[in-house]
Amino acid sequence: MQSLKPLAAILLFAILTGCNLSMLPINVPNNISVINSKLAVPKPLSQEEAGQGLKEALKKGVAKGTEGLMKSGGFAQSLAYKILLPEEIRNLEQKIRGNVLLNAAIGKELDKTIDAMNAGAEKAMTKALPIFTNAITNMSFMDAMKILTGGQGAATQYLQNNTNTQLRQAFQPEIKSALESVAIYNHWTPIVNTVNKNKKLLGLTEDVNPNLELYVTDKAMSALFKEIEIQENAIRKDPINRTTELLQKVFKYADQY
Template sequence: MLRRSLSVLLGCLLLTQLSHAQFLKKLSKRLEQSTTAKDTSSSSGTVSLAGITESDAGSAIKEALAKGVSAGISKLNKTNGFFGSDIYKVLLPPDAVKIENTLRSIGLGSQVDKAILQINRSAEKAVGYAAPIFVNAIKKMTLTDALNLVKGGNTSATDYFKSKTTDELKAAFAPVIQKTLDSTAATRYYTDIVNTYNKLPTTFNKANPDLKDYVTTMAVNALFDQIGKEEAAIRTNPAARTTDLLKKVFGAK
């Protein structure tokens, strides 16, 4: 049932282009529905920090993360979300820099530019599929570390979330990345420049045309960076605490 609900949420995001506020509301609702049983079975009535219960703390942490996911997707899942960004633009993999330099030096820079553009287009498209993956990961967080996370540093919840879920998220995200790489022709463009390079008589170390792992890592890292920025804003800027729960928990620190 939860998977079906998340699929509906994703469909709504992609087909109707919900506003940031609407998307956050839906994310928060799904999180609340999927974590209520777990939260109430824990020590949810225990008063902890400034009258805040562990349940309040856990819900606030999850809401902050959901808000970060929403912000990240809205900023990255659009034309030039990656390609037009000084921070997130995906360049060729480090081990392909020699390919780029060599091909540009012999007048094949346009092939390299096409590959880079389509790689970024694939990342921009792929993050639109991230919502259910991140929602599933967020709902699995327990209340055990909730109070410490609330009292932690500006990105402590994001760092915790990242350390606990990165491998799982990459595994879930990789097929989506591969699909978008193929659909945007990024795979073909990148394979073309790698094969062109590999055929040069001066090439001794052949390059691997596989992009999936590299782009997956870059896309996931970009989303986590956006989540961290949103968490830091919630912790340091009262104006970013857009719900009563966020005001109650993070305003009491």
């Protein structure tokens, strides 16, 4: 507004002195248009823009989130998401690893189990993107506005509520196939049965669930939604991640809440 002060002073002088504006050595119409542009109020966000912008952001986020997890090593080589043996088994695993004879007998089987769990989770991720895309496409305007103004994690929570059952149904066959490829239950079931029979000696209060498919599915789901939330919050927090004009407009509106 600093650049408009000389113009305002000239116009005020002209009005007070009765001077003909056409005699002034300025281009009044051009400068008036500058004033109007400076004072223009941004157009409100339309329903269509809100819906399209949010869906664009979500599709971008889920694509990036699933891409990293589905690649080879997406779980197995991840410090954050690598699937380890169930917590109840880890003390036993340490004892096995620390005993030369036990490690020689069972160690490789434990390695196969861990490798298969992570490979199954990585393969399962290929099923996630179409399910997410369908949920995003069918999102209503009211849902979009709630998510847009709902703050961090709102979109992730929406996707979790609307895709959880489908994702589980899609993930489990892939995980089961990966586990069966190494005949996992030939050695896993005897280990779990032994642990459950001796749980008091091992300091456990509940039986270990022998259903490894369910365990891996839970871990895969948890990792997936954590990654989706990271991508969502990156767009909300940092304007540099708003890579299109529509995203910039939509999330500038969301920043007010």
